[in-house]
Amino acid sequence: MLSQLETVDIVVLVLMLAIMPTAGIIVALRKKSAEDYFLAGRSIRWWTVAGSVFGTNISSFHLIGMLGIGYSIGFVQAHYEIVFPAILLLCFVFLASYRRLEVFTLSQYLEVRYNSTARLIYTILLVLIILVQLVGAFYVGSITLQWLFGGSSFEISYLSGLLLIGAVTCSYTIWGGMESIVITDTIQTLMMLTAGFAVAYFTLSQPEIGGFSGLLALDGAVPREAQKMHLYLPANHPNLPWTGIFTGLMLQHCFNFTTNQFLVQRVLAASSDDDARKGIIASGFLKLTIPFFSISAGVAAYYLFQARFGNTADFNSDNAFLKLVETVIPPGVGLTGMILAGLTAATFSSVDSMMNAATTLLTLDVYQKYITPNATDRQILRFGRLMIVAMVFASIGIALFTYTPDRSNNFFLKVSAQLSYFTPGIMVAFFMGVMWKRASAKAAVAALVLAPVYGLLVEWIYNDGLSQIPAVVAVFGDRLNFMHRVFLTFLLSVATLVGLSLTLYPNANFDGFNKLRVEVKAGELFRAIGLFLAIQAVFISLIFIVGLSPKAVAGWAALATFGLFFFYRDKAPALQPNGPVRAGAGPIWQDNHLWAGLLTAISVGVLYYFA
Template sequence: MSVALTAPAAPNFEVGPIDLTVIIVYLVLSRIIPLVVGSRMKKKAAAEREASGGEAASESEDYFLGGRSFIWPFVGLSLVATNMSGATFVGLAGGAYNQGISIFAYEWMTTVILAIFIFFILPFYLRSKAFTLPEFLEKRFDRRPRMAFAGFNLFANMFIDMAAALFAGAVVVKTLYPEIPIWVSVAALALLAAVYTVIGGLGAVMVSDSIQATVTLIGGVIVFIATLGAIESWDSMTQTAGEEKMSLILPTDNPDLPWPGLLTGVLVIGLYYWTTNQLVVQRTLGAKSLDHGRWGALLAGFIKLLFLFLFILPGVMALSLYPNLDNPDTVFPTLVFDLLPVGVRGLILAAVIAAITSTVDSILNSASTIVTMDFVKTLKPQTSQRQLVLIGRVATIVALVVAIIWAPFIAQFDTLYNYLQSVLSYLVPPVVAVFLVGILWNRMTANAAFLTLVIMQPLGLLAFIFTQVLPDEPTVQFLYAAGLNLALSLLLIVVVSLLGKTPDLEKTDELTWKSKYWHEESEALEGTPIWANYRVLTGVMLAATAVLVIAFW
């Protein structure tokens, strides 16, 4: 391939009038459209329920779950947009520049996890009719694990998810405007996200997410094509990157992603994020039906496979263009300003900001839902629907302030992705253990769920501090730490459950897996067209995943 563009060593990060106009117009429209469309969708859903004789959604159900009326494209695009934050643009490109395409493990493993989710987990969430995942734990066990997990969810939303998303955006702004303090950038991005979240609830968030996901994917395509055109050739790029950085599977002594860590860590972190995290699962809780929830999750899985080309390979190709970048997290803005023309780069920057605010709006809605439905309504059940919505809006603002204060502290980590994956490895294995064992084993007790959360998560936080934060160099590979934490959590669950009384099987019957569900569903799927059969579509998704993994082995 001939050189299409010569990349200067030091791009000029200057946003001109045209780019700035594109960004402002996009941001204004992306605040207004979700509120208008979300309101219309809510009214249409209410009219359909009334016409069919169905029960009207409560005011809180409308605000926090969009009236449970979302069809699969909105569910799928919202799942992707929530995941595809600024951490995707900034974090994946920076991570790929730093450690190569092996970082794609977090993306292709998502398809395996989503297959588990739609087959074995989502049906029980929707059957329980829970507003939140902590509420599901109360329905399966009792109130204690609900409150413990709700507290952790709030912590994770503000100190991990939202803080990381805001920091990713601040990195981009800092690159463009070095004189602006990082906390000012964080606050501005947070306020952009809060505008329609506070007013419109999940309905506005889902519409916004669908718009942002579409624009962000288009932006990724543009950057990939431009970067591919800038390198001398594919062969020269792979030689510059080296064999290890062009391999998905790395040796056991690799410091970033040893291959056993795919099972001990990447799978565990992914199971938490895609199957037990209120932030993500809330999209499927708002689905119109189980089928729409499943089809939406499948759409998200297929899109995730594209991340290799849209966000990861540009980071690796940047090694040929900018071999001496001080901060890997500046790779993406460097590519945008160096390779794209005026106007187009304005659109890409708008897409980055949109992706960041899209994740933040989702986190804000998730946090306010937990505060309102898991704490306020649980402790004060007489609270009116109107008061619940008002409290949710106040909680949104409080969560925003906490994340703004914490986000700048993430700068001490080498890359954004290292921060995310490292902290999650120590905190989420007990959550995964409680949810999965609770759904798969009806003998698991409420005491086991509660003790696992309140013992293993604080121990995980201490271990994170002593092995990752305090030492000059990490003393334990974090993906191995996740596997060890999971094993200890499973052991604690089994021991406490077997030593305790058998739980009320009537309470657990509808919320635990039985083989009869599979057989009943097999009969129901007979005659279903291939394009609508989630089992067939899941098989296609997993086959596509296998092809990609083998191709880049």
């Protein structure tokens, strides 16, 4: 690709990529304590929280993988970006407890609630999850660099690409820690959004497409079963069944935004609870843009490539982003260089964040906890920096020998499925721990350990047993989708924790639960959820019983959802910049409940409109 770039593209590419390590290294020059290194001194403001959460959560998986799935499957992939239940759970259930305890890691939170064994198991599981994601990020990043430099005198190998990514991210992460990362993440977020919107704009502007409205018309002109701009696929769909979306995928969102160290670490580093809430809500708005610039561009690419290149049945969907850049971006003005810089930044934004999170866990939960309990700040920082190097070399080694540069389709979905064996037990330990005071430590440990076993068990039972029954296959498909597996594993883990807490391992000491000082009670939470579901049941009835179209009720459903949050704003506590006050007491534009309500209302409107 580099051989096709003009001088202005190369200049733009180099300058934009140089900004990231330069900014990170400047910050790294400041002297740091352990709190500065791992949590940026707990001083980051809401806009940096938003940029860092978005940059951490969005990677080249999204710019390449999301667009590729939009190309091959359709707009249904937008469910990966509609995360309002998880954001609400973090903002109004978990956040105050996390920050009040002033922990560095979520594993420390589990130790307060349960015991040190739960803390250690969480650390082990999260490091494994992060390592899998790191390997995927290195893999996608390296093959992207191969494509970028292919055919030029700077052509690099797959291994060279892995080493280059490791060297660039280490250049500022090792010395700067969290402060360098949040600054570079915010820069990378701007670059990614610019790149994504540029590709979407020029794709949708092609005469074969005719803008977003033209895309909807184009899609609506084909038979319903072939249309791509819809959010729901049959329950037996192999990749994105609607039943899995509202069960297992929703639980995966809750894991990512409430119990995942490398994302929640940004919330722990915020300067106040108010900044933390505003930042996480703002990141939800940013995520809602992805379906409209990445996934919709993938759908548009499908129709564009058909119109221009004929039969695309054998086209690898993960190449759609790169093919679009070659096809629709005007040459000679630096746009290609800018887009490729954003694509490369997407890789760095995930790698640096995951490295920092993994080393935080290893340093504080293993080194300081078990190896050197009285370690000084200097020793803690030195060990943390050594762990970053170790994680980079481990990721490169696994990426080199596990994956190959020959991609298979829908890599994003495959990585998601790999990670989901570990997450249900973690979610159960956190959710039941904060919502049910009788949850015991030994029962939580059992749920954490048994969850991956349950995942393998239910998969085996279905794939080698139930899949032989035609009626079951007709509903849920030939193989058990990972979203269904996650939900079933979650239910088994809940049953394990509850059953053991009530029988073999009753919890007679509520000190751990009391230390959390949970503000939202289980009954209040379930009443709010019940009222939300009742409102949606009314509009769903209008669709299936009265016969109204989902588009016709979308706006009303969004308005009713926002009204629910307006009703609750005077009934739920919130932290404002000047201290704890009633949620409705400050200026309305500062009310986090209403911003959360707007995010939820827009999300609900999208769920109806694109049904």
